[in-house]
Amino acid sequence: MKLVKNGKTKDVYQLENGRYLLKFKDSVTGGPGGVVDPGGNSVVGEQAGMGRACLAMTSFIFGEAARRGLAETHMGAVNLDESTMEVVPARPFGQGLEVIVRFVATGSFVRRYGLYAEDGRRFSAPLVEITLKDDERGDPLANDETLVELGLATLEEIAKIKAQARSIAGLIQELGQKNGLDIFDLKMEFGRSAEGKLLLIDEISPGSMRAYKGGQRLQGPELAQAFTA
Ligand SMILES: Nc1ncnc2c1ncn2[C@@H]1O[C@H](COP(=O)(O)OP(=O)(O)O)[C@@H](O)[C@H]1O
Ligand SMILES: [Mg+2]
Numbered sequence: 001m002k003l004v005k006n007g008k009t010k011d012v013y014q015l016e017n018g019r020y021l022l023k024f025k026d027s028v029t030g031g032p033g034g035v036v037d038p039g040g041n042s043v044v045g046e047q048a049g050m051g052r053a054c055l056a057m058t059s060f061i062f063g064e065a066a067r068r069g070l071a072e073t074h075m076g077a078v079n080l081d082e083s084t085m086e087v088v089p090a091r092p093f094g095q096g097l098e099v100i101v102r103f104v105a106t107g108s109f110v111r112r113y114g115l116y117a118e119d120g121r122r123f124s125a126p127l128v129e130i131t132l133k134d135d136e137r138g139d140p141l142a143n144d145e146t147l148v149e150l151g152l153a154t155l156e157e158i159a160k161i162k163a164q165a166r167s168i169a170g171l172i173q174e175l176g177q178k179n180g181l182d183i184f185d186l187k188m189e190f191g192r193s194a195e196g197k198l199l200l201i202d203e204i205s206p207g208s209m210r211a212y213k214g215g216q217r218l219q220g221p222e223l224a225q226a227f228t229a
Helices: 049-068 108-113 146-148 155-178 220-228
Strands: 003-004 011-015 020-024 029-030 042-046 075-081 084-087 098-104 122-132 183-192 198-201 209-213 216-218
Touching: 029 108, 049 075, 049 084, 049 155, 049 220, 098 155, 122 146, 122 155, 146 155, 155 183, 155 198, 209 220, 216 220
Parallel strands: none
Antiparallel strands: 003 011, 011 020, 020 084, 029 042, 075 084, 098 122, 098 183, 183 198, 183 209, 209 216
16 A cells, blocks of 8 residues: 555555545644644644544544535545545645634634634624645635635635535534534535545544533544544
């Protein structure tokens, strides 16, 4: 198996059958000072069982999104004991986009718009943002016109990405609520298949979101457990 990418939370291998194999690792991501943060761009530690939990949660959510016809996903065979998922290789938009859906103002949103938005304010409707995957530049926010001008996506693709992101976030909110979770925000990734179809790719795991239960933040395997229970 050829290693294609050594990522922060996963290693990506090329399989003989043309697919990719994602190996979920036990790493925990965060921001400066080692603070655990879904917006963080560095590995701040390791936690046993993290890879397996992230895979379990991802496969549960991706399976549910596909079953309900909300999105097509890259997901193929899952092996929980090996912490691996076979996936359809996708072409990223540029070097990758992150799609963020926010229900509550917090994190980088408040850092940017603190003049008008206090931390914890619930939005009237889910708010979608797209950022460029660019660690060096702190994953800058890009509006639709910027994405088109930079040649990263067409307006049609952007509209489809936003619509799917909203419905997937709605699904996650619904699944969370069943278990008493309040989801503040979450992020996901999309790519294109060889035929040009939009695919939900990568992972949606504890590190992809901020989730609270009874006012307490839930993270890691505990959060994955709350979803897959
Ligand atoms: N189906 C796919 N096809 C191609 N690339 C993918 C697919 N699913 C995920 N990826 C990419 O593989 C990498 C996974 O490793 P990860 O540890 O998440 O990386 P990162 O350090 O960028 O967060 C990411 O760059 C992600 O965009
Ligand atoms: Mg990642």
